[in-house]
Amino acid sequence: SQTIHQWPATLVQPVGSPLSLECTVEGTSNPNLYWYRQAAGRGLQLLFYSIGIDQISSEVPQNLSASRPQDRQFILSSKKLLLSDSGFYLCAWHIQGRGTEAFFGQGTRLTVV
Amino acid sequence: GDSVTQMEGPVTLSEEAFLTINCTYTATGYPSLFWYVQYPGEGLQLLLKATKADDKGSNKGFEATYRKETTSFHLEKGSVQVSDSAVYFCAGTSYGKLTFGQGTILTVHP
Numbered sequence: 219s220q221t222i223h224q225w226p227a228t229l230v231q232p233v234g235s236p237l238s239l240e241c242t243v244e245g246t247s248n249p250n251l252y253w254y255r256q257a258a259g260r261g262l263q264l265l266f267y268s269i270g271i272d273q274i275s276s277e278v279p280q281n282l283s284a285s286r287p288q289d290r291q292f293i294l295s296s297k298k299l300l301l302s303d304s305g306f307y308l309c310a311w312h313i314q315g316r317g318t319e320a321f322f323g324q325g326t327r328l329t330v331v
Numbered sequence: 332g333d334s335v336t337q338m339e340g341p342v343t344l345s346e347e348a349f350l351t352i353n354c355t356y357t358a359t360g361y362p363s364l365f366w367y368v369q370y371p372g373e374g375l376q377l378l379l380k381a382t383k384a385d386d387k388g389s390n391k392g393f394e395a396t397y398r399k400e401t402t403s404f405h406l407e408k409g410s411v412q413v414s415d416s417a418v419y420f421c422a423g424t425s426y427g428k429l430t431f432g433q434g435t436i437l438t439v440h441p
Contacts, residue, residue: 224374252429261433262375262420308374312429319365320422320429322374 221245224309224323231330237282237296239326241309244290249311251292252320253284256306268292269314304330333358337421337432344411344439352406352435354395354421362423364388364397364404369418369434378406378419411439 224241231237243249253265264277266284274284281300285293292309306327312320338353356362363382367375379388384399393408404421416439421432 250429254431256434262431264429264431267428310375310429312424314424318363318424319377319380320367320375322376324374325372 222309222311222321222323224326226326227324228327229329231299231328233301233330234298237294237299237303237328239294239307239309239328241292241294241323242290243292243311246290246311246313248289249313251286252310252312253292253294254308254310256308256325257304262308266294299330301330304328333362333423333425333428333430335421335423335430335432338435339433341436341438344437346413346439346441347410348439350406350408350411350415350437352419352421352437354404354406354432356402356404356421356423356430358402358423358425358430360425362402362425364395365422365424366393366395366404366406367420367422367431369420371417375420411437413439413441415439 221244251268254262256262268274268286271286282296306325308325309323310320334357336355365380366378368378369375379390381388381397387396395404395406418434418436420434423430
């Protein structure tokens with residue numbers, strides 16, 4: 219069966235510190251991978267998506283970066299966190315095809331203090 | 332580029348009331364359309380979907396019909412329950428990219 223692991227579930231980091239959130243997928247090959255951010259009381263903002271290893275598209279200019287070193291691993295990073303980076307981060311995967319659904323991780327609650 | 336426009340809300344209803352959340356999609360291709368639901372503190376999970384015109388997706392009493400002429404996919408439920416309180420997201424896929432609306436917060440009171 220397909221599963222998606224995202225960690226950590228909760229993170230409190232000081233301003234200016236680095237960030238690394240990891241997402242791994244099991245049970246599928248060559249998925250499209252996504253990082254979304256959900257600010258408190260707001261909608262879902264697409265940050266990055268990837269259609270393959272080392273193929274990353276950035277949707278919005280920001281303080282974050284993403285990498286995909288392996289087919290089923292997607293990492294969200296920052297060199298120096300800002301207060302505005304606080305939010306709920308969701309990883310998702312999706313197999314391209316008509317009507318195929320996306321599967322989401324449980325999310326990471328990041329608080330920058 | 333592709334976009335999803337969703338009724339913003341928040342929506343507050345009494346139990347057993349009728350629910351409609353509007354969603355329209357603009358795409359260069361011919362998208363598949365989805366509704367996802369997010370319960371407090373959790374990730375998103377698929378609620379229902381439709382892949383072609385006039386398809387009706389349904390699940391847990393919720394329904395949505397894919398209207399090709401307007402590329403709309405409005406979510407409806409005839410009688411909501413307190414347990415339906417959540418955030419609802421409309422989404423579409425076109426050429427492999429998954430695009431979400433901004434989400435609608437639904438609160439149902441007893």
